[in-house]
Amino acid sequence: MAGVPFDQRDGDIWLDGNFVPWGDAKLHVLSHGLHYASCVFEGERAYEGKIFKSAEHTTRLHASASVLGFEIPFTEAQINEAKEALLKRQNLTNAYVRAFAWRGSEMMGVSAQHNTIHTAIAAWDWPSYFKPEERLKGIRLDMATYRRPDPRTAPYKAKAAGLYMICTLSKHEAESKGYADALMLDWRGQVAEATGANVFFIKDGKIHTPTPDCFLDGITRRTVIGLAKAQGLEVIERVIMPEELSDFEQCFLTGTAAEVTPVSEIGPYNFQVGAITQSLMEAYDATVRGGVAAQQVAAV
Numbered sequence: 001m002a003g004v005p006f007d008q009r010d011g012d013i014w015l016d017g018n019f020v021p022w023g024d025a026k027l028h029v030l031s032h033g034l035h036y037a038s039c040v041f042e043g044e045r046a047y048e049g050k051i052f053k054s055a056e057h058t059t060r061l062h063a064s065a066s067v068l069g070f071e072i073p074f075t076e077a078q079i080n081e082a083k084e085a086l087l088k089r090q091n092l093t094n095a096y097v098r099a100f101a102w103r104g105s106e107m108m109g110v111s112a113q114h115n116t117i118h119t120a121i122a123a124w125d126w127p128s129y130f131k132p133e134e135r136l137k138g139i140r141l142d143m144a145t146y147r148r149p150d151p152r153t154a155p156y157k158a159k160a161a162g163l164y165m166i167c168t169l170s171k172h173e174a175e176s177k178g179y180a181d182a183l184m185l186d187w188r189g190q191v192a193e194a195t196g197a198n199v200f201f202i203k204d205g206k207i208h209t210p211t212p213d214c215f216l217d218g219i220t221r222r223t224v225i226g227l228a229k230a231q232g233l234e235v236i237e238r239v240i241m242p243e244e245l246s247d248f249e250q251c252f253l254t255g256t257a258a259e260v261t262p263v264s265e266i267g268p269y270n271f272q273v274g275a276i277t278q279s280l281m282e283a284y285d286a287t288v289r290g291g292v293a294a295q296q297v298a299a300v
Ligand SMILES: Cc1ncc(COP(=O)(O)O)c(C=O)c1O
Pocket: 043, 167, 193, 194, 195, 196, 197, 198, 216, 217, 218, 219, 220, 221, 254, 255, 256, 257
């Protein structure tokens, strides 16, 4: 499903404070961000012309940069404005927005104390694939070989490019076996998350999700926890061991791209797409489009 390659699309990309033609938004091959993964990024979605939780994503982008030891040379307000201006310029209503920052090319080595920090934002058309019939079948997950690392070995709170190396490896392996994605355990062998989304389970009307102590505490994850609580559901954040997977009745993933995606299988374990999962899918959809549920969740 290759589509138009990402370096050959139409329109403009916001690069270091200016809009540049899409094909001219280039970086040098000796950029530190490319060789040493000194790059942080955000994946965001606009629904009906409005970026969902835009300010929260920008705050995380700046926080991720700070964890990697650099400062984005634009304020959060400037990035928020640039995202809005880009959407308008590109004439996008339902879109994916990718904001990112990386160390440039002045020094080429592990140390890069004096490299220029570059910042860019790209946005492209991406309708929400909220087709209930398809979604409600649930996706199939493999068990990943790689594990989310110990926080003593990687700065897990940053949405940093380097942390995605094992995600791509895991997703590729899963896809080669016919699965949609993979469930990753953490360094202790506890259930952690999928390769680009958080995971939730349901049993006896209660929601269980792993405590995010070595993986990203997603913005969608927190939104869905708020929605579940607003519906009067109990949400238990705790250690979940893989042996428990056979006990759960329902499972779903959350993430900006995934939204709320039901899971039907993880390796040998099967799950139903039940009423709680469906109601959270609907509540999330209403929230991102600014419906009633949005106001409820804002109050949680
Ligand atoms: C590894 C990983 N976990 C979780 C998430 C979910 O985060 P969010 O809901 O903020 O998109 C993402 C997506 O950004 C991710 O890449």
